[in-house]
Amino acid sequence: MTHYSKQTSLLHSPHKTDPVTGAVSVPVQHASTFHQPDIEQFGDYDYARSGNPTRQALEETIAGLENGTHGFAFASGMAAISTTFMLLSTGDHLVITDDVYGGTFRLTTKVLHRQGIEHTFVDMTDPEAVKAAVKPNTKMIFMETPSNPTMNITPIREIAEFATDNGILTALDNTFMTPVLQRPLDLGVDVVLHSATKFIGGHSDVVAGLAVVKDADLAAELQFLQNSFGAILGPQDCWLVMRGLKTLHARMSVSEQSAHELAAWFLEQPEVEHVYYPGLETHPGYAVNKEQSEGAGAVLSFRLKDKEAVRRFVEHVEIPVFAVSLGAVESILSYPRTMSHAAMSDEERHARGIPDGLLRLSVGLEKTEDLKQDFANAFAAARKEEQV
Numbered sequence: 241m242t243h244y245s246k247q248t249s250l251l252h253s254p255h256k257t258d259p260v261t262g263a264v265s266v267p268v269q270h271a272s273t274f275h276q277p278d279i280e281q282f283g284d285y286d287y288a289r290s291g292n293p294t295r296q297a298l299e300e301t302i303a304g305l306e307n308g309t310h311g312f313a314f315a316s317g318m319a320a321i322s323t324t325f326m327l328l329s330t331g332d333h334l335v336i337t338d339d340v341y342g343g344t345f346r347l348t349t350k351v352l353h354r355q356g357i358e359h360t361f362v363d364m365t366d367p368e369a370v371k372a373a374v375k376p377n378t379k380m381i382f383m384e385t386p387s388n389p390t391m392n393i394t395p396i397r398e399i400a401e402f403a404t405d406n407g408i409l410t411a412l413d414n415t416f417m418t419p420v421l422q423r424p425l426d427l428g429v430d431v432v433l434h435s436a437t438k439f440i441g442g443h444s445d446v447v448a449g450l451a452v453v454k455d456a457d458l459a460a461e462l463q464f465l466q467n468s469f470g471a472i473l474g475p476q477d478c479w480l481v482m483r484g485l486k487t488l489h490a491r492m493s494v495s496e497q498s499a500h501e502l503a504a505w506f507l508e509q510p511e512v513e514h515v516y517y518p519g520l521e522t523h524p525g526y527a528v529n530k531e532q533s534e535g536a537g538a539v540l541s542f543r544l545k546d547k548e549a550v551r552r553f554v555e556h557v558e559i560p561v562f563a564v565s566l567g568a569v570e571s572i573l574s575y576p577r578t579m580s581h582a583a584m585s586d587e588e589r590h591a592r593g594i595p596d597g598l599l600r601l602s603v604g605l606e607k608t609e610d611l612k613q614d615f616a617n618a619f620a621a622a623r624k625e626e627q628v
Contacts, residue, residue, distance in 0.1 A: 246305060246420055247489040253304060255297040255482075268479045269293045290467050294475035298450075298482050302440075305419040305485075306432050308452035310459035312466050313478055317415065317435025318343050319471035320449030322351075324411050324431055325380075326465050327458075330356035332379040337364040337394065339387040339592045341413065342581035350583075364394040365525060371402060378406075383429070384413040385422075386529070389541045389576045389600040390593050391516040393525025396532050400428030409458075415439070415567070420492045422533040425454050431462075436481050438567030438602075439538070442491055446480040448473050491569065491605065495538035498611070499603040505612055506542045511549065511619050513597070516541040538603045539566055541576075547596040550575060552622035554599075559606055559614040566602030571611060574600045 244252065255266050269292055274285040285291045295313050303311035314320040321344055328334060336348055338361035348359050362373040364383055374381075381403050385394035396412065403410045411431040412424040418439045424432045434440055436448035453459050466472065473481070496519075503517035518529040519536030529536060544550050554562055560571040564579045574580060576594055584592070603611070 249305060250420075250485055250487075250489050253301045255301055266294060266297045266479060266482055268475050270475055288475075289470050289472055292472075292475055292478075294478045295473060298473070298478040301482060301485065302419075302434075302436075302450050303452050306414075306425055306452040307419075307423050308425050308432070308454040309456070310453050310463070312451040312462055313436075313473040313481070314449035314451070314466070315471045315473055316447050317413075317433070317437060317449040318347065319469075320433050320435075320451045321411075321413070322347060323462065323465050323469055323471060324433060324451060325352060325357075326469070327409065327461060328352075328355075328357050328379055331377060332357050333375045333377045334359040334380050334382060335370060335373045335378055336361055336382040337384050337387060337392075338362055339390050339392055339594070340382070340384050341388045342576070342583045344382075344384070344413070345581070345588075346583035363392075364399065365392050367395055367398045367402065370399055374406065374408070378408055380409045380411060382411050382413075383424075386416050386518055386525075386537060386539070388416065388539075388580060389516070389574075389598060391518055391523070391525075391539070391541055393518055393523075393529045395528050396424055396427040396429060400424075400430075403430075404428060416537045416539050417533055417535075418488060418492060420489050421496075421535040421537060425452065427532060430455065430458060436484075437565060439492060440484055440488060440567075441481050442484040442488065442568060443480075444561075444565065444568040444570065446477050446484070448477055448481050450481075492535070492538060494605050495603045496535050498606075498608040499538045499540055499601075500536070501608050502601070502603060502611060502615075503540045505615075506540075509615075509619060511544055511553070511622070512542050513545065514543040516543075539600065540603070541598055541600045543595060544597040544599065547577070549622070550597055550599060552625050553618050556618035556621040556625075557614060558617075559611055560601065560604075566600070568602065569605050571604035571606055572602040574602070576600055 272288045299311035360373045410429045412429045415435045434450040506512045506515045517540035560573040
């Protein structure tokens, strides 16, 4: 098949039509089991936990988009990450970025230790710190870039090369960037992960996770774990994710452009103490991100004075949904302290640069000027409220 750009490939994958009927949509196969021809020879599918035609279509599609060879669809992003962590065994050591998503932090600190798996959190903007954290029993390095919610940038290629030279697996959460903007497997990473609930699904109507690899032996291990744990994505949700993929490039293009404009706008607001966005030239990871990615994404964070300033601002914002999650057609404003990173103690969050005044904004498809006006009105109303 001819090699096309990611923009075109999102629409014209090998599964763009049904080979039986010609339908321009992947069929949703709800069957839980499949008839077999005899006792010795089974067909391509036997029990839906082990394989389903609709799920296979999604898995092959995401594998192609990430330039991998094997994809895996899970019931959530955390199911994908949890299953990937089960590549580790008792006595193994995990090096993980210190400003990781709260759910991954919770899994690492509250669950992995029960399995006898050690971990070390490290600042992954500094490759030397990563190298120093490695022990003889280190078996995996887990990256997340840009990180959630501080938008720190990890130099992917340098860490992946170091890991490969030392026989260490690498895994990377690519949720914020998607394969449209960043393809970690091309940079040497072993496992790329997504919460497809976010930009890939894109419509706040499905919970899903994805993993992609390019090594056949690693694929076999992940397939075994996926089947063993059974946290698979159902066929209807697979179809929703594939529908979301068709508009991913268009959505990311619009949202990223708006995020750039809003990040620059927030810099000018007196209430905003700091803006976290790798598309700003003042961002410490700007050059690294530009070298390894094709954009800065559609998520940014900004810091207000304190929790009370956040409360006043949020009360007066009208357009964004104030909610957990990100990556949807509507803008979503989140408060990491009580949402995405509630699993961390105050001390742990502050040590990772997540203060009480931090808000995270996932920019949707609204007109940028409308968002600016809404935020300006909210700041004005908050100022008036503070003065009373």
